[in-house]
Amino acid sequence: MKSDLSLDKQGYLLNLSDWTPEVAEQLAANETIRLTTGHWEIIYLVRDYYEEYQIAPITRVLVRHIGERLGRDKGNSIYLMKLFGGKPAGLVSKVSGLPKPANCD
Amino acid sequence: MKFAIAVYGAPFSHQAPLSALAFARAVLAEGHELLRIFFYHDGVYNGNANAAPPQDEPDIRGMWSEFALESGVEMIVCVASALRRGMLDETEADRYEKSSTTLDPAFTISGLGQLIDAGINADRLVTFGN
Amino acid sequence: MKQLLFIHSKAPHGSINAQEGLDAMLMGSAFAECTGLFIGDGILQLLDRQDTTGSGQKNFSKTFAVLGDYGVDNIYCSQSQLSARGLGLADLVIKVKPVSDAEIRQVLARADSILNF
Numbered sequence: 001m002k003s004d005l006s007l008d009k010q011g012y013l014l015n016l017s018d019w020t021p022e023v024a025e026q027l028a029a030n031e032t033i034r035l036t037t038g039h040w041e042i043i044y045l046v047r048d049y050y051e052e053y054q055i056a057p058i059t060r061v062l063v064r065h066i067g068e069r070l071g072r073d074k075g076n077s078i079y080l081m082k083l084f085g086g087k088p089a090g091l092v093s094k095v096s097g098l099p100k101p102a103n104c105d
Numbered sequence: 106m107k108f109a110i111a112v113y114g115a116p117f118s119h120q121a122p123l124s125a126l127a128f129a130r131a132v133l134a135e136g137h138e139l140l141r142i143f144f145y146h147d148g149v150y151n152g153n154a155n156a157a158p159p160q161d162e163p164d165i166r167g168m169w170s171e172f173a174l175e176s177g178v179e180m181i182v183c184v185a186s187a188l189r190r191g192m193l194d195e196t197e198a199d200r201y202e203k204s205s206t207t208l209d210p211a212f213t214i215s216g217l218g219q220l221i222d223a224g225i226n227a228d229r230l231v232t233f234g235n
Numbered sequence: 236m237k238q239l240l241f242i243h244s245k246a247p248h249g250s251i252n253a254q255e256g257l258d259a260m261l262m263g264s265a266f267a268e269c270t271g272l273f274i275g276d277g278i279l280q281l282l283d284r285q286d287t288t289g290s291g292q293k294n295f296s297k298t299f300a301v302l303g304d305y306g307v308d309n310i311y312c313s314q315s316q317l318s319a320r321g322l323g324l325a326d327l328v329i330k331v332k333p334v335s336d337a338e339i340r341q342v343l344a345r346a347d348s349i350l351n352f
Contacts, residue, residue, distance in 0.1 A: 009202055054297045060265070061304050102185040111350075113252075146255055185258060217262040224348035225237045225267050232351055235245075235252065 012093075012100040019097025027095045031085075035095075039083050041070050043096045056098045059089045108132045109140040109223035114234025115147035116165035117158065121234030122151050126168055128231065133176055140227045142180045143220045144212070148234060149187045152180075152212035170211030181219045182212045239267045240346035243277035248292045253280045256352025257298060263350075264305040271302070272342055273312040273331065277352075278320060281312065281327040299329045311342055 005023060006014040011030050013019060024043060028035045035043075045066065049057055057065060059077065067075015077088075084091045090101055110129055114121025125142070132139045144151055156166050173180050182192060187208070193201065194208045208214065224230050241260040245252040257280075263269040273281060280296065287294040302310060314333035317323070324333060334342065343349070 010200065052297065053301045054293065054295055055261075055301060057301070057304070058261075058265070061301070065304070102188050145259075146251060186255065217259055218266065220259060220350070221239065221263045221266045224239050224263070224350055227348070230348050230350070235351065 008100070010094075010100070013097055016097050016099065024095050024097065027097075031091060031095070033084070033091075033095070036083075038074075039095070041074075042066065042080070042083065042092060045069055046092055046096045046098060050096075050098050056089075056093050056101065062089070062092070107138045107140055107226070107228045109227035109230045110142045111220060111223070111230060111232040112142060112144050112148035112151060112234060113146040113232060115150040116153075116156070117162075118147070119234050122148070122165050122169075123163065125233035126165075126172060128233070129172065129176075129178065133178075139176070139178045141219065141223050142178060143223055144180070144182045145186055145217075145220060146234070147190070149182045149190055149192045152182050152187075152192055152208045154209040155207055166209055170209050173211040180212045181215045182208065183217055183220065184214050185217065187214055237267045237347045238270065238345055239263050240270045240272060240342065240349045242349060242351050243271065243273045243280055244275040245280075245352065246276040247280040247282075247285070247296065248287060248290055252352045253277070254293070254295050256350075257295060259350060259352065260302070260307060261298075261305050264302075264307050269307045270309040270342065270346065271307060271311065272334075272339065273310070274316055274339070275313075278312055278317055278322065281329065281331065282322075283326055283328040285328075296328050302329065311339070313339060 005018065005026060008014055011027065025035055046056065049065065063075055063077050063080060080088045093101055110125055112122055112125045116122045129139060129142060151166060151169055153166055158164055169180060188197065192208050193203055193206050194214050195206050197214060198206045241256060243253060243256050247253045260269055260271055281299060285294055285296045310329065310331045311334045312331040314335055317333060
């Protein structure tokens with residue numbers, strides 16, 4: 001595991017190109033999250049979404065997208081919050097190596 | 106009538122801010138309500154606390170903060186526009202690990218939702234600059 | 236629900252109006268019923284297969300495809316100004332409804348508030 005990651009004070013990657021699955025493990029560990037299959041499904045989903053549309057989906061859109069791609073039982077905000085905590089949008093972006101959202105606190 | 110104002114133009118480069126300020130004063134003088142002034146695009150530079158214009162030119166940032174003080178109208182700077190252009194209050198300077206703040210405290214950083222809210226809740230949203 | 240109309244009239248990369256206008260429309264979708272209208276050089280924002288590598292700008296044209304996801308289903312484009320630029324609907328990155336000048340007047344009239352970009 002890489003220990004010399006360049007992170008900002010909130011634990012976001014300074015260089016998005018540093019992202020690898022191993023880096024994701026570490027970013028998650030910094031937030032006391034251990035990544036499971038459920039997390040990975042979402043990480044790759046949002047990375048694909050960003051690659052295609054050049055934007056990180058807002059929570060409402062992400063939840064619906066999860067429902068469509070990963071199964072209806074997963075397409076709700078409770079499922080997302082169980083995996084990524086109370087304010088999932090920022091944390092999903094952080095662990096997935098997407099740009100830090102400008103409008104979250 | 107309930108007005109809201111959006112300012113897209115930078116001070117000095119464009120007439121837009123001075124026109125917007127004159128309009129804002131007129132709105133209140135005529136007894137109307139002014140919900141909010143929202144600064145977007147280069148309009149966020151209106152809040153630049155470090156601007157040092159020549160003494161024989163208008164101090165536009167100073168005029169805005171005086172207006173806010175006497176009218177109590179909220180002046181909102183779009184966070185995404187502000188971050189791109191280095192207009193930071195203490196919270197954002199800290200969040201992005203920048204050494205100085207640049208935004209006059211008369212201005213408040215908030216989200217784009219405040220512009221949308223102005224469009225929804227004002228009877229007239231008037232935009233200055235393009 | 237209030238009807239917000241977002242008018243996009245600037246070319247995509249010469250100024251930031253186009254990109255920040257798209258941001259505003261996406262944000263608006265959370266609060267109101269949003270309609271997009273592309274006129275003048277704003278139509279060029281919708282060109283398919285943009286490559287911004289040379290200019291160094293972000294290629295946000297890919298983001299137009301999410302408008303449907305965000306509930307912005309009514310996207311209009313001036314038919315006459317599309318044709319004037321030698322373009323057709325097949326040249327655009329998303330499906331839009333071409334409208335005549337008379338129809339544009341109706342779109343304007345339906346809006347409670349108009350945001351210009």
